[in-house]
Amino acid sequence: MFKTLREPRRSRRAAMAGRSFPARMCVVMSADRGPKKPPAKDQARFFPVPIEAIDAQILQMDLYVRPGSNSNAPPTLYKSAGYEYSLAARDRLADQGIKFFYIPVSQHKVFREMLARQMNGTFEDKSRPAPERAHIIRASCSKMIEDTLLLPGQPEPIAAVGAIAESFLNWSESDPNGFSYLLDMSQHDFYTTTHMVNVGVGCGMLVKAAHPGDHAMFTAAVRGGLLHDLGKRNIDPGILNKEGKLDAAEWELIKSHPTVGYNELKESGLVSEDILAMVRDHHERLDGKGYPNGLKADQITELARICAIVDVFDAITAARPYRGPTPPEDSLKIMSQGRGTQFDPILFDTWAGLVKDLVKKDPSRAPPSTGELPQISLDALIPNAFEDTKDAVRFASEGMRGSDFDGADRRRHPRSHCDIRAAAKFVQQCKRYPVTIGEPFGVLITDISRGGMQLRTPWPLSLGDEIDLHAPLPGGKNLLQRARVVRVRRAKDGGWSAGIMFIAQESQAAA
Structure with missing residues (x-):
C-alpha cells in the first residue's frame, strides 16, 4: 500500500514505526491492515501537544495528527504506543508542516508521566547551565497548565499540577539555586500560562523563605499559584492585556475570574480548602478594597496573601504588547506603595529581600534597575485598588502618578x-x-x-x-x-x- 523506503532489513513493525508519510497518509496500520481508531467514546477528545514536546522514545501513548491545513479534520493515527519515535521522524513531520500531535484524553496520565520524567532529567542535567534548564522546564510546565485550561472539568490535568508541586519541592531541596531560576524575571511575556507557572514558582519560594521546612505549605502554595488564574480561561486575551480604559462589562469579567476558578476547582473535589481560598482570594487586600468579596486583614489566608504579592510582582515585571518588562527592583519600588494596605508588610519585605538577593547573585537574570523612583503608581497598574470601578479604569488608562489623581480633575496641567x-x-x-x-x-x-x-x-x-x-x-x-x-x-x-x-x-x- 505504501512505498517502501530504502533502509536496513528489520521487522515489519519496526519499519512501519520509523517511516514518514505525506500528511494525508500519516496512519499506522494495525494487525488486520485497517487504520486503527480510538474507542468511540474518546474519538472527539484529544489534547494538542507541540511535536517538539515528544523526545525520541518507544512510545507509551498514541500520537495522532491532523492532515494538511484542515484544522477541523478529525485527528488521524500517526504512531501507536509501542512503536519507535525518532528525532528524524519529528524533523520529517516539521518539513510537512505538522506542528502538533493530538493525544487521546484517556492517555493524559501517560503523557503527564512522560513529561515529568523529561523535566526531572532536564533539571538533573548539570551539563546545561541553570537558565537553559529552567527555560525548558518552564515550557513543559506551561504545557501542563495549558491542558488544565483546555480541558475544563477533567481530573487528569489538575492531578498533573499536584505532580509538578512535588517535583518543585524535591528540586528546591536538592538544588535551591537551580530551582530559583524557574522564576523568570527577564523578558517573559504576560500570557496566562507563563504567568501561572511563574506565580506557582514564586509562591513556593516565598513559603520556603517565610516557613522553611514546611513542605505541606510549600506544595499547597505551588499548586495554588499554578491554578490561581484558572478562571481566566474564557476571558479574551485582548482584555487581559488591554492598555487603556476597560469598559464596565470588561471590568466585571476580570473581577469574576477568582470566583469562576474557585467554583470549578471546588466542584472537582481535587484540591484542599486552603488552595481553594488562595484561588478565590488572591485579589483581596488588607484594607478591604480588593475583590471579589472585599475581605480585610485576617479574613485573608496567608497563602492568599502570598499569592497576591507574587501575582502582582509578575504582572508588573512581565512584558506586555504595549511595553517592555519592568526591572524587578523597580517593580518592588512600585509595589511598596501597597505595603500594609494591599500587601502583608512582613511577607512583602521577605519577598523583596528574596528577589534582591537573586538579582545580586546573578544580575544577568533580570533587566537592570533604572536607578530612579518609577513614576508609575501601583494604582495605575493595578486598578482594583479603587472602590469605584469607573475611577479605577479611568485612572489606569491615564497612567498618572497617584499624587496627581483627583476625582474631579484627572489632569495636573491644562492641555x-x-x-x-x-x-x-x-x-x-x-x-x-x-x-x-x-x-x-x-x-x-x-x-x-x-x-x-x-x-x-x-x-x-x-x-x-x-x-x-x-x-x-x-x-x-x-x-x-x-x-x-x-x-x-x-x-x-x-x-x-x-x-x-x-x-x-x-x-x-x-x-
Whole structure:
C-alpha cells in the first residue's frame, strides 16, 4: 500500500514505526491492515501537544495528527504506543508542516508521566547551565497548565499540577539555586500560562523563605499559584492585556475570574480548602478594597496573601504588547506603595529581600534597575485598588502618578491640542525597536501641557522608555525636551499613541 523506503532489513513493525508519510497518509496500520481508531467514546477528545514536546522514545501513548491545513479534520493515527519515535521522524513531520500531535484524553496520565520524567532529567542535567534548564522546564510546565485550561472539568490535568508541586519541592531541596531560576524575571511575556507557572514558582519560594521546612505549605502554595488564574480561561486575551480604559462589562469579567476558578476547582473535589481560598482570594487586600468579596486583614489566608504579592510582582515585571518588562527592583519600588494596605508588610519585605538577593547573585537574570523612583503608581497598574470601578479604569488608562489623581480633575496641567511634527531619539529603550538609541524617528505631537505631551508614534512605545524631543515652534524657535513614557494605548484609527512626562527641566524654547 505504501512505498517502501530504502533502509536496513528489520521487522515489519519496526519499519512501519520509523517511516514518514505525506500528511494525508500519516496512519499506522494495525494487525488486520485497517487504520486503527480510538474507542468511540474518546474519538472527539484529544489534547494538542507541540511535536517538539515528544523526545525520541518507544512510545507509551498514541500520537495522532491532523492532515494538511484542515484544522477541523478529525485527528488521524500517526504512531501507536509501542512503536519507535525518532528525532528524524519529528524533523520529517516539521518539513510537512505538522506542528502538533493530538493525544487521546484517556492517555493524559501517560503523557503527564512522560513529561515529568523529561523535566526531572532536564533539571538533573548539570551539563546545561541553570537558565537553559529552567527555560525548558518552564515550557513543559506551561504545557501542563495549558491542558488544565483546555480541558475544563477533567481530573487528569489538575492531578498533573499536584505532580509538578512535588517535583518543585524535591528540586528546591536538592538544588535551591537551580530551582530559583524557574522564576523568570527577564523578558517573559504576560500570557496566562507563563504567568501561572511563574506565580506557582514564586509562591513556593516565598513559603520556603517565610516557613522553611514546611513542605505541606510549600506544595499547597505551588499548586495554588499554578491554578490561581484558572478562571481566566474564557476571558479574551485582548482584555487581559488591554492598555487603556476597560469598559464596565470588561471590568466585571476580570473581577469574576477568582470566583469562576474557585467554583470549578471546588466542584472537582481535587484540591484542599486552603488552595481553594488562595484561588478565590488572591485579589483581596488588607484594607478591604480588593475583590471579589472585599475581605480585610485576617479574613485573608496567608497563602492568599502570598499569592497576591507574587501575582502582582509578575504582572508588573512581565512584558506586555504595549511595553517592555519592568526591572524587578523597580517593580518592588512600585509595589511598596501597597505595603500594609494591599500587601502583608512582613511577607512583602521577605519577598523583596528574596528577589534582591537573586538579582545580586546573578544580575544577568533580570533587566537592570533604572536607578530612579518609577513614576508609575501601583494604582495605575493595578486598578482594583479603587472602590469605584469607573475611577479605577479611568485612572489606569491615564497612567498618572497617584499624587496627581483627583476625582474631579484627572489632569495636573491644562492641555492644549496641537498638530506638530517632531523628531525623537531614544535615550533609554525597554524593548527592541526598528531604531537604535540615538537614531531619530518621527512623531506627531497632538496635545501639550507644562508637564507632558500626547504623541502619535510609528509603533507602540514601552512604559519607562526615555526620549529626547526636538520640535519646531512658531517664531523660528525649537522645543528641546527629555521625557519618559508613562502611558501607551491604541488609537481609534488603529495607530498608537503615547503619553509622555517631562523629566528634566520644564520645557525650554531655544533660538
